[in-house]
Amino acid sequence: MKKFLDSVETLVDDSLRGFALAHPELVLYHPEPRYLARAVPARAGKVALISGGGSGHEPLHAGFVGVGMLDAACPGQVFTSPTPDQMLAAAQAVERGGGVLFIVKNYAGDVMNFEMAAELLDRPQATVLVHDDVSLPDDQGMGRRGVAGTVVVEKLVGAAAEAGADLAACQALGERVVAATASMGVALTSCTVPALGRPTFALGEGEMELGVGIHGEKGRERVPLATATEIVPRLAEPVLDALRPTRGQPALLLVNGFGATPLQELYLMYGLARRFLDQRGVRVVRSLVGNYTTALDMAGCSLTLTLLDEALLRLWDAPVHTAALRWGC
Structure with a gap:
């Protein structure tokens, strides 16, 4: 295993210190318990948005701390949920009245620890549970x-909170x-998880994992490697089956890299996905291409589709200033 590090034990904190040094106008790093907060506190009365999860998915979540998000x-250790005391300390630090x-990805550890933090917090709070991965059925175990x-x-809820939406409306x-x-x-x-020192799973040169999770969890099936043109429908069709958009439906298309896929290939996948969706009557009006929710050094990508209306479109276009997303500022 070749990685830039001094110590597996200090890797996450060393990285977060570097992140905060690189973006001092955006974030402050609190090492114990570990969290990152806006460098300039939000206005009084604003709903505070807090998320988190295991490290290794950068820029998620630290890269989205800032105005409009x-x-x-x-951040927890690599692929490990943060602890309740982290969420509680962060909530107490940034709550403004x-x-x-809490925005929580649907993993057992994340859900449990955020619930514990919410029970300890003596201020109004609510949770949004994100479960967008359609590679798994809703009724399997924890669900998607x-x-x-x-x-x-x-991004969308962050824009609403910035504009003055209350807690119930944001939820x-x-x-x-x-x-x-x-x-x-x-x-x-x-x-390759640094503490493990070897690949999480083995894929042959002629294989790919369809529906893989962002921690390397088993996907829908292991199948023969195919061309990009052949792969895109296998990603996009389950997405369309889940959302069932109407013809002419405006949508946001996100092509997300897992950390080791060049932008050249991600844009290729975007072009093919865009053509596929155009042919099926989905009107892509906003796009995002790049590494936004990664899996360390995994090669691969995901397609995300969000159906939009005029209100959601305005929220997407609203100003945002974070390390990983910035426009309108």
Whole structure:
């Protein structure tokens, strides 16, 4: 295993210190308990948005702390849920009188620890659970996983909170966005967790994992490697089956890299996905291409589609200033 690190034990904190040094105008790093918060606190009365999860998915979530998105992010160790004391400390630090909205990806550890933090918090709070991964059925175990659609939820709800929406409205909006969002991914290689020192799973040169999770979890099936033109329908069709858009439906298309896929290939996948959706009457009006919800050094990508209306479109276009997303500022 070749990685830039001094120590596996200090990797996450060393990385977060570097992140905060690179973006001092945006974030402050609090090491114990570990969280990142806006460098400039939000206005009084604003709903505070807090998310988090295991490290290794950068820029999720720390890269989305800032104006128009999150007020704080709580990173755990690599692929490990943050602890309740992290969420509680972050919530107490950034709550400004409007209550706290936790945005949680649907993984057992994340759900349990955020619930514990919410029980300990003595301020108004609510939760939005993100479960956009359509590679798994809703009724399997914990249900669908939260993956790249989390970025869309954080952006749209973040814009609403910035504009003055109250806690109930932000929660209702988040749930509406989750219902309008679906994702499906494919892996060409495994990822390597630093503490493990070897690939999480093995893929042959002629294989790919369809429907893989962002921690390297098993997908729908292991299938022969195919061309990009052949892969796109296998990602997009389950997404369309889940959302059932009407003809002419405006939508946001996110092509997300898993960390080791060049932008050249991601834009190729975007072009093919756009053509596929055009042929099926989906009107893509907003796009995002790049590494936004990664899986360390995994090669692969996911397609995320969010169905939009005029209100959601305005929220997407609203100003945002974070390390990973910035426009309108």
